[in-house]
Structure formats: C-alpha cells, structure tokens
Amino acid sequence: NGGVHDAKNLRVKLVLLGDSGVGKSCIVLRFVRGQFDPTSKVTVGASFLSQTIALQDSTTVKFEIWDTAGQERYAALAPLYYRGAAVAVVVYDITSPESFTKAQYWVKELQKHGSPDIVMALVGNKADLQEKREVLVQDGIDYAEKNGMFFIETSAKTADNINQLFEKFVASLSMPSY
Numbered sequence: 001n002g003g004v005h006d007a008k009n010l011r012v013k014l015v016l017l018g019d020s021g022v023g024k025s026c027i028v029l030r031f032v033r034g035q036f037d038p039t040s041k042v043t044v045g046a047s048f049l050s051q052t053i054a055l056q057d058s059t060t061v062k063f064e065i066w067d068t069a070g071q072e073r074y075a076a077l078a079p080l081y082y083r084g085a086a087v088a089v090v091v092y093d094i095t096s097p098e099s100f101t102k103a104q105y106w107v108k109e110l111q112k113h114g115s116p117d118i119v120m121a122l123v124g125n126k127a128d129l130q131e132k133r134e135v136l137v138q139d140g141i142d143y144a145e146k147n148g149m150f151f152i153e154t155s156a157k158t159a160d161n162i163n164q165l166f167e168k169f170v171a172s173l174s175m176p177s178y
C-alpha cells in the first residue's frame with residue numbers, strides 16, 4: 001500500500017534508584033538536556049522529566065523518567081515511583097563500594113515488589129574517575145548477569161555511554177511489527 005507506515009508512539013515509565021550522590025540526577029540531566037552541572041542540587045523526594053527518542057521507522061519512544069532521592073528518609077516512598085515502571089535504572093558510583101552494596105538492595109527490592117516483567121539496568125556511574133575506582137567492572141558485570149540485568153558504566157560528566165544506556169532499553173522493548 002505504498003509502504004506507508006503508521007507512526008507508533010510508545011511510552012515507557014522509567015525509575016532511577018540508588019544511593020544519594022551516585023549521579024542519578026546528572027545522568028537524567030545529561031540525557032534530557034545534554035548538560036552536566038557540577039553544582040546541581042540534591043533531589044528532594046523525586047523529580048519528573050521526560051525525553052522522547054525518535055526511531056528510524058517513525059516510532060517514537062517517550063521516556064517518563066522518575067528520578068528519586070536516595071536518602072533513607074525517602075526510602076518508604078520509593079514504591080510510589082517504581083510501581084508500574086517498565087524500566088528501572090539502578091545506579092552506583094564506581095568509587096564507592098557502599099553505593100554498590102546499596103544498589104544490590106534496590107535490585108532485591110525491585111525483584112520483590114516491582115512489576116514481574118520490569119527491565120532493569122545496573123549502572124556504574126562516574127566512570128571518568130578511573131584513578132579512584134573501588135568497584136571492579138567485573139563485579140558489576142557478574143552481579144548484573146546473575147540478576148538478569150543490563151550492565152553499563154557511564155559518566156554523566158563526560159557523557160560517556162549515557163545515550164547507549166537508554167538505547168539498550170529501546171532495543172529491549174517489544175517493537176510492534178508492521
């Protein structure tokens with residue numbers, strides 16, 4: 001019929017979880033605005049941003065991004081944000097073993113209480129700080145593999161692998177066939 005395809009507009013609810021200070025808000029800001037602000041404010045509660053990716057076949061994927069605060073006092077609110085999320089990004093800081101431990105807590109939490117078909121990524125951020133690295137790449141890879149997650153190391157500062165992180169999700173979404 002002339003090869004005309006209908007545009008499909010997909011919406012994906014995405015939640016970011018992880019210790020305070022690992023760079024969740026900077027990852028979102030880098031992805032949505034292409035910026036890095038070293039003086040950015042600590043997230044209180046949670047914040048919402050969206051970003052749409054256009055694919056070659058005129059499909060669009062709109063990420064509805066819930067960026068949560070990592071502080072203990074907000075932990076009880078987390079289910080409000082990850083409930084119904086199709087995608088979860090669990091972030092740690094490669095210079096902080098404590099944040100890697102905390103990431104594992106969030107993964108277990110999502111496995112227990114998130115949607116059963118949630119797609120998860122484990123993200124080791126601040127990959128630009130190689131000289132201060134305290135979490136081995138292999139430890140991230142192994143943990144992600146055991147838990148059926150994507151794994152990627154990113155730097156919100158240099159933009160390294162930020163788009164690739166979100167592209168991994170696009171590839172994993174079941175695309176409608178025409």
Ligand code: GDP
Binds near residue numbers: 022023039040125158
């Ligand atoms: P959040 O609490 O997880 O949202 O963390 P933020 O996004 O607020 O970042 C916490 C601190 O880490 C800020 O001072 C950022 O400038 C810094 N930061 C975030 N991402 C990176 C990164 O990729 N590399 C470096 N070197 N610093 C980063």
Ligand code: MG
Binds near residue numbers: 067
């Ligand atoms: Mg934040």
